[in-house]
Amino acid sequence: MLGGPLDEHDSTGRSRERRRQRRRRQVRRRRAVALAVLLAVVAGITLGARSVGGGSGGKAGSPAKSPTLAKESDAQAAARGHLAVPKEIRGVHVTMALASLPGKMQQYLAMPGLNTVELDVKDEDGRVGFVPSAVPLARRIGAAGPYYKAKRAARLAHAKGIYLIGRIVTFEDPVLSEKRPDMAIHSSDGSLWHTNAGLGWTNPYDKRVWKYNVDLGEAAVKAGFDEIQFDYVRFPSDGDLSLIRYPGVHTQPMAWTIPAFTQYAAHRLHPLGARVSVDVFGLSATHDLGIGQLPRRISRYVDAVYPMVYPSHYNPGEYNLSDPNAVPGETVSHSLLDFQTALEGRKARLTPWLQDFSLGRTYTVDDVRAQVQAARLRHADGFLLWNAEGVYDAAALQPPA
DSSP states (O other), X not given: OBOOOSSSOOOSHHHHHXXXXXHHHHHHHHHHHXXXXXXXXXXXXXXXXXXESOOOOOOSSSSOSSOOOOOOOHHHHHHTXXXXXXXXXEEEEEOXXXXXXXXXXXXXXXSTXXXXXXXXXXXXXXXXXXXXXXXXXXXXXXXXXXXXXXXXXXXXXXXXXXXXXXXXXXXXXXXXXXXXXXXXXXXXXXXBOBOTTSOBXXXXXXXXXXXXXXXXXXXXXXXXXXXXXXXXXXOOOSSXXXXXXXXXXXXXXXXXXXXXXXXXXXXXXXXXXXXXXXXXXXXXXXXXOSSSOOHHHHTTTOSEEEEEOOGGGSOTTGGGOSOGGGOHXXXXXXXXXXXXXXXXXXXXXXXXXXEOSOSXXXXXXXXXXXXXXXXXXXXXXXXXXXXXXXXXXXXXXXXXX
16 A cells, blocks of 8 residues: 655644645535536536626637647657657646655656656645746745656656656635636636635636636646646536626637646647546536536546546435445446447547445455456556555556556
8 A cells, every 4th residue: 555644844733733624625625526527417507607897818618619629649659758648647646745755756656556756736725746937926925836847757757667647626726826826717706706615716718818727738738748638627516606707708608618727738849749638527428517527628638537426425326326435436436427429439448447435435455356347348548546645556557468
């Protein structure tokens, strides 16, 4: 098992308590988001909002007239110093705080069976894991921190033959929204809008927000990261959505804005030899969740789609299962079948995020293995394991027999 503190300073009971509270908040936040989305589906809520103020926006409809962007071949990526994507991804998520601990990254890279690490470039709190000289905005707003050296992280991974993915939490960004309110979502009274957890969001219509996030991705790619994965690449799903006001004029629907962002990201990152991917909700293959996240449209522009098919996030009765959380393998299988149908004919790879944490009940390594087996039987392109505390059992990462 691999685990460890989430903060590099672990000297006092107070710091340990702060970390415990942070972990509880992360679980509550993810559960609240999942429940909000599921309730919206059941109620048929349209998560719309009005615009305020001036400015310019894009046309309604599809993001661009250009054809599907050409994706980098493995040979082209290798020529730029990037590793080819593994045939079967077997990876884990690592926070920037964990990566900051001496020797911790090396511990993950030494896990038997592991061939991929997804490392936070920008996290849910708006923090950037390294100090990118090419992105002065990250430094000006106080987001950039020396949690790890990006080039060193890439060298360590590549020396072990490990494929390195950089995770960028995109539109949820408490730091940028507070420091640059002109780029943020507002409430009807003109104040900054916040989620139920008190977190600010940036405006997904704002091209300056697009540029900031892709600038961070570009800095990570130039440091050696092989793939940039955009998380929270959507409109808000929890909080008082009726209060939301998006500054500026924006006639483009949500469902075309998110694909347009992914096209922009791919247009900038593909020439650097990087792959581009997105995280999506597990129900987004068959439900319009009102957050602009339509996997089929998005998959036209990205190299991979990573659905978060965590069994604990499905309501009783989904897939005709009385308790989806009790049968993780079946739940994952049903969800992946929906995604395979939604992405039929697309070249984007399908790689699920699997649950390696306890929520609703205690999860064991057998529960994780059941999900892995389901993904393999559905011929997914591998899997990534999520655990906010960074605790994983290598037994779940073994290659297929």
